[in-house]
Amino acid sequence: MTQQSQNLVIGLAGLGTVGGGLVSLLASNADIIERRTGKRIVLKRVLVHNLAKPRTVPLPPDVSLTDDLTALTDDPEIDAIVEVIGGKTTAKDLISRALDHNKHIVTANKALLAEEGQPLFSKAKQRNRILRYEASVAGAIPIVQALKESLASNHIHSLVGILNGTSNYVLSEMTNRHLDFTEALNGAQKKGYAEADPSLDIDGHDAAHKLVLLIRLAFGVHYDFTALPIHGIRGLSKLDIELADQLGYHIKLVGQVREAGTNSTPGGPIEAGVFPALVPHSFLLARVEGAFNAIHIKADAAGSLFFHGRGAGDLPTASAVLADLLAVAREEYPNNTGFALDLPDATVADPNDWTSCYYVRMMVEDTPGVLRDIAGCMARFGVSMSHVIQRTTEDLDLVPLVLLTHETTEKAMQSALRDIETLLKPKELVSFKVLS
């Protein structure tokens, strides 16, 4: 901390939505910050890509703009750097160099920390610097703090969350307004929820980055991002949303991690992934609407916990960034990962053995023997069905036939689906996991 002033002097990298929100919040809540920390947080300089771009957020008169990252990292008066530029390459150079110059770091960069976080955590540890990242997962929801500190005494059994607001908005619109995928996505783009290129959100990668960070915090292991199974919601059919709803479920894009099988040993095998799943209407997760995020945790001592809030946006994300800065101002030095030792690689259970209930929908001819053949394929691999419904329609040659299964393994389910494909050649065959 700068000795003379007892202020925390910061450099801000990025003046987009989150950076702008932080500048506003620093100004509007300056008194609260000072009452809580005994210090003022003083913004000295802002790194931007384009110096000439007009700015909508008014900056204090003594704050300068720069397009040179070393003007932040190498300035001896700056105590901490906030990185909200996103992307991996420049952000990594910035954080790495800033740590070399003994700066504390606050970042919202989930992609960088999920894919290339290890060396940055190691460097922060070597240099005894604070590296905080509350805003990188689920915006305003204080889930990093909760896992790292508030639930630190617990053995976490499982975590499942809605971690991408854009996808949840699209699915909510499909469910509530009966839109098809493209209509709902176009609407999300018009409202500013979805980017012009929505692939990071819609294809599940953004949720996967957040899940890797949550796995690290909850289980104390490093899960290789490239090995995480990721399935997004692109092209999901409105028919499945409607049929699932009739059966008592909403389809949600979830990120899930849990102890595998009956394992309940800390450090034992886990299973994890991002995928669209049927969530029973009775689960709180099913009622998470629009661009909101939510996380449900099961822990041995604390029991079941549910967190819900805004996962994006200027002030909600700035709220998390600024809370981290307050922790830096208080000079709180918890382990940045939440664990004292270097993190081992995750032991991942064989995906063939992962278990779930399933929803299966296929388009078939409405003729005698079809159901018998499907039941035969299921029985051959020991998959037990709990519900079968067929919707008769006047306007289709083929009818949707839907089954729900009891819990079975991924291997058995995929084998049965392959058999159905070969035997019946259904026009469409889709399946989703069902949360239970």
Ligand code: HSE
């Ligand atoms: N694009 C993300 C979402 C927010 O839609 O949830 C930032 O991670």
